[in-house]
Amino acid sequence: DTEVTQTPKHLVMGMTNKKSLKCEQHMGHRAMYWYKQKAKKPPELMFVYSYEKLSINESVPSRFSPECPNSSLLNLHLHALQPEDSALYLCASRPTQGGTYEQYFGPGTRLTVT
Amino acid sequence: DAKTTQPPSMDCAEGRAANLPCNHSTISGNEYVYWYRQIHSQGPQYIIHGLKNNETNEMASLIITEDRKSSTLILPHATLRDTAVYYCIVRVDQAGTALIFGKGTTLSVSS
Numbered sequence: 755d756t757e758v759t760q761t762p763k764h765l766v767m768g769m770t771n772k773k774s775l776k777c778e779q780h781m782g783h784r785a786m787y788w789y790k791q792k793a794k795k796p797p798e799l800m801f802v803y804s805y806e807k808l809s810i811n812e813s814v815p816s817r818f819s820p821e822c823p824n825s826s827l828l829n830l831h832l833h834a835l836q837p838e839d840s841a842l843y844l845c846a847s848r849p850t851q852g853g854t855y856e857q858y859f860g861p862g863t864r865l866t867v868t
Numbered sequence: 869d870a871k872t873t874q875p876p877s878m879d880c881a882e883g884r885a886a887n888l889p890c891n892h893s894t895i896s897g898n899e900y901v902y903w904y905r906q907i908h909s910q911g912p913q914y915i916i917h918g919l920k921n922n923e924t925n926e927m928a929s930l931i932i933t934e935d936r937k938s939s940t941l942i943l944p945h946a947t948l949r950d951t952a953v954y955y956c957i958v959r960v961d962q963a964g965t966a967l968i969f970g971k972g973t974t975l976s977v978s979s
Binding site: 758785796797799809844848857858859860862864 | 914
């Protein structure tokens with residue numbers, strides 16, 4: 755299984771809602787990532803988890819709350835988002851052995867905040 | 869800031885070779901050159917990477933200049949399905965664990 759899956763594919767939420775994005779991989783990768791991608795822009799790194807511990811938070815607002823409950827699963831909890839948070843949210847994983855940085859990306863969740 | 873410079877867009881005729889350039893004049897000796905592509909509304913897809921030597925796989929070839937200041941990704945026989953944004957990446961975040969994307973090149977393949 756060489757796939758990173760993300761659910762849901764699409765999400766529409768109001769500014770007062772609480773929702774979660776889910777990412778899963780079964781490749782044994784111990785590094786997992788969240789990226790945010792606005793239209794016609796490159797992906798921007800949000801969070802990095804290494805061995806289930808948060809290692810990098812790229813100054814992301816607290817309305818985004820990541821969670822890594824186990825080595826296969828990565829969540830992104832959303833609360834009180836703003837319309838400008840509408841974007842494609844990408845999850846990725848990488849093997850932690852080998853020293854090079856081939857990352858495997860999921861298809862993304864298209865988030866619309868109304 | 870991105871450490872790479874790529875042309876914003878390129879066109880290629882179907883069946884012809886697509887040569888995508890990338891300048892990375894400040895690359896460090898231990899930094900790899902990675903190429904990813906992103907087809908519209910999908911997640912980025914790994915293509916190839918290299919350090920010093922030229923590399924080839926089933927998708928593409930990577931030519932790195934001897935001084936490592938630039939590289940070229942070659943798609944030998946472009947198809948319509950190769951239309952995508954192509955990212956050349958040579959930097960990683962400070963902890964060395966994630967890829968940082970620059971603006972990329974939008975390749976349009978037409979028949």
